Amino acid sequence: MTPTPANLDPACNNLALRKAARYLGATYDKALAPVGLRATQFSILQKLSTHGETTITSLADMIAMDRTTMATNLKPLAREGLITVEPSAADRRARIVTITPEGLVRMKAALPLWQAVQDRFEESFGADAAAQLRTSLKAVLDTGFEPWAE
Template identity: 75%
Template sequence: MTPTSTSGADRCNNLALRKAARYLGATYDRALAPVGLRGTQFSILQRLGAHGEMTISTLADTIAMDRTTMASNLKPLAREGLVTVEPSATDRRARVAAITPDGRSRLQAALPLWNAVQVRFEESFGTDEAARLRTSLTAVLDTGFQPWAE
């Protein structure tokens, strides 16, 4: 193996992760399209539905996304009336996102579509392997990098 061989690309963690993320992400996006959601939007609604209102920064942290990207992802959801984004009552610098009743309805409509992809993936990939994959990917978040540090 020489330093110029393509095996370096074959060992690139970033490329492998992004390829898999695009592949699986597009699968979820396609499945959720009938209810007008993308995978990221579903995840945002799911988090807000489970945890109630959250600051944009906290919501971004729970999804491992930078705050600016989260704010951009919230805009179409707010335009559709699925979430609200308001100034915090306790910290004027912070903005709080909350799911609306329409957002909860859309989330409920999306859940069976999301679940169908979950089941199909686990049947194809393996239930135990999918659980190990989620555990490994969660562990990646604890490797000490600070991609969004200011």
């Protein structure tokens, strides 16, 4: 059967994923607002807190984001003094991102807010279903597409 605009919604993986991502993303954004972070910013700070300094490209890969979008997302964090972005001593073309002490404090302040949403989602959706969802979504990243390849 050839798809028509009227029958795409139930079968469109992209739309289903984006709807759920917007819904859940807005929920995390709302929860993190009291500490002045959005969910993406929290994820960036969390990755930097566990991985230490890294290049913009590596950080983008960790979060499954293209490098240009990552660089854009880093600007407000740098303006607020939560991260630094400096040229690499080893390769002047690369930029190294590091969480600052202020960034670590902000990320730690956000952690209980994040945990509360995480717990609420797992309670509502089911812990096993949430774990399976994360497994399935991780598998999406291994489907062979190269969305940011040049």
